[in-house]
Amino acid sequence: GAGVSQSPSNKVTEKGKDVELRCDPISGHTALYWYRQSLGQGLEFLIYFQGNSAPDKSGLPSDRFSAERTGGSVSTLTIQRTQQEDSAVYLCASSRDRSQETQYFGPGTRLLVL
Amino acid sequence: EDQVTQSPEALRLQEGESSSLNCSYTVSGLRGLFWYRQDPGKGPEFLFTLYSAGEEKEKERLKATLTKKESFLHITAPKPEDSATYLCAVGSGGSNYKLTFGKGTLLTVNP
Numbered sequence: 001g002a003g004v005s006q007s008p009s010n011k012v013t014e015k016g017k018d019v020e021l022r023c024d025p026i027s028g029h030t031a032l033y034w035y036r037q038s039l040g041q042g043l044e045f046l047i048y049f050q051g052n053s054a055p056d057k058s059g060l061p062s063d064r065f066s067a068e069r070t071g072g073s074v075s076t077l078t079i080q081r082t083q084q085e086d087s088a089v090y091l092c093a094s095s096r097d098r099s100q101e102t103q104y105f106g107p108g109t110r111l112l113v114l
Numbered sequence: 115e116d117q118v119t120q121s122p123e124a125l126r127l128q129e130g131e132s133s134s135l136n137c138s139y140t141v142s143g144l145r146g147l148f149w150y151r152q153d154p155g156k157g158p159e160f161l162f163t164l165y166s167a168g169e170e171k172e173k174e175r176l177k178a179t180l181t182k183k184e185s186f187l188h189i190t191a192p193k194p195e196d197s198a199t200y201l202c203a204v205g206s207g208g209s210n211y212k213l214t215f216g217k218g219t220l221l222t223v224n225p
Binding site for chain 2: 041045050102104110
């Protein structure tokens, strides 16, 4: 596609449920990134993929968070046993490669945990 | 640890009233400074990348400049459609993929 796409655009869930967020990067981009944007806070780095591997998972806030990428394209961020503090906008970005190329962002998934 | 501070937090201008937004940074080996624009309910939209002190880039009414400690986003004769949150981010030699973002400046341009 022309840009990074994410789904769903909005997700409301109950505390304790699992959620899956999906990201489709720009075609041909090998690097993919997940960030979280909480109200009044800057974007917070979560995880980075080069191809299908994730060299750095240090930004994931807890072991309830996991992510995978298959076929060097689509990525899924999974949050298990959601908590209210997980409510935020989850943004995905992609770049041509890992060398600090400009990152292009998707529209985000707005997650609300009740 | 890389740090980015943006000021002011919010700026209200009249249409045509030029001004500047500031982005101060501390980083271990700057690999790039990035400006993004974010509209409500949308993802950040890329504006500029600056790589070295003295570099300048322009796009329509926006001009970004870079020194060794800060970057400025100059807005000349703004229009209401320039209203948005402007985000600054740095990439550093300590991490050749992760961007560190400031909290942004919310710009409102009144007609």
